[in-house]
Amino acid sequence: MPREMACRACRTLTTERTCPNCGSTDLTDSWSGLVIVLNPSASEVARLMGVTKAGRYAIEVH
Amino acid sequence: MSDSGSAGARGTQLFAVKVVSGQENNVARLIATRVQLRGLNVYSVLVLPRARGYVVLEADGIESVNDAISGIKNVKSVVPGMLRIDDVKPMLTMRKEEVKLDAGDLVEVISGPFKGMKARVVRFEEGKKEATVNLVDVPYQLQVTVDANYLRKVQQ
Numbered sequence: 001m002p003r004e005m006a007c008r009a010c011r012t013l014t015t016e017r018t019c020p021n022c023g024s025t026d027l028t029d030s031w032s033g034l035v036i037v038l039n040p041s042a043s044e045v046a047r048l049m050g051v052t053k054a055g056r057y058a059i060e061v062h
Numbered sequence: 063m064s065d066s067g068s069a070g071a072r073g074t075q076l077f078a079v080k081v082v083s084g085q086e087n088n089v090a091r092l093i094a095t096r097v098q099l100r101g102l103n104v105y106s107v108l109v110l111p112r113a114r115g116y117v118v119l120e121a122d123g124i125e126s127v128n129d130a131i132s133g134i135k136n137v138k139s140v141v142p143g144m145l146r147i148d149d150v151k152p153m154l155t156m157r158k159e160e161v162k163l164d165a166g167d168l169v170e171v172i173s174g175p176f177k178g179m180k181a182r183v184v185r186f187e188e189g190k191k192e193a194t195v196n197l198v199d200v201p202y203q204l205q206v207t208v209d210a211n212y213l214r215k216v217q218q
Contacts, residue, residue, distance in 0.1 A: 008211065026211075028173055028211075029173070030172050030173055032111040032112075033108075033109060033110055033111035033153065034086075034087055034090060034107075034108070034109040035106055035107070035108050035109075035154070036090055036091070036094040036106060036107040036108075037105075037106045038094060038097055038098065038104060038105055038106055038107070039103075039104075039105040039106070042074065042103075042105045043074065043105035043106045043120055044074045044105075044120065044147055045074075045105070045106045045108065045120050045147075045150070045154060046105070046106060048147075048151055048154045048155055049154050049155070059108075059109075059110065059111055059153055059154065060111055060153070062172055062173075062214070
């Protein structure tokens with residue numbers, strides 16, 4: 001499985017060349033921590049992160 | 063960690079689950095898949111940086127957590143008690159700090175073809191967020207211009 005890259009703009013993790021969430025091409029393989037948001041409307045964690053879509057996100061993007 | 067715990071503003075609770083060290087991301091992915099398949103009330107799964115051997119589940123209660131982890135490979139046990147949302151809040155809300163470099167600063171290149179090399183800043187263009195640096199790990203003088211986001215200041 002190819003290494004996931006994190007979007008520097010929205011922290012979304014992806015294996016694509018552009019971020020599927022915001023369309024940014026500013027991706028990095030230097031990230032740590034992982035949040036899998038399953039139910040963004042009920043999740044306090046998602047609210048704190050400013051996330052409105054379910055998906056995989058990095059906690060720290062370097 | 064508290065015994066009584068404190069639910070988040072939306073009534074969610076955080077539970078730490080002990081897992082085999084190094085398997086945090088795999089376990090998190092397996093748990094997420096099970097939650098989606100069974101429609102469990104687990105709202106998010108977290109692997110916190112610098113917390114090896116633990117995965118954190120945000121759920122409506124311990125029953126949902128037990129359903130989500132039972133029988134999953136590399137899961138050891140649920141840690142008694144709950145985490146407070148305030149324990150993880152600083153990590154989640156952390157914004158990337160603005161890069162500010164000065165000429166003469168020693169930096170490390172953290173991405174791109176020169177990743178891992180040390181360099182000294184010659185010039186920093188704040189508007190473009192670009193820095194011209196001299197690589198110090200090479201035996202000859204090599205000046206390159208790189209995105210400031212690819213540089214991390216090294217404490218001197």
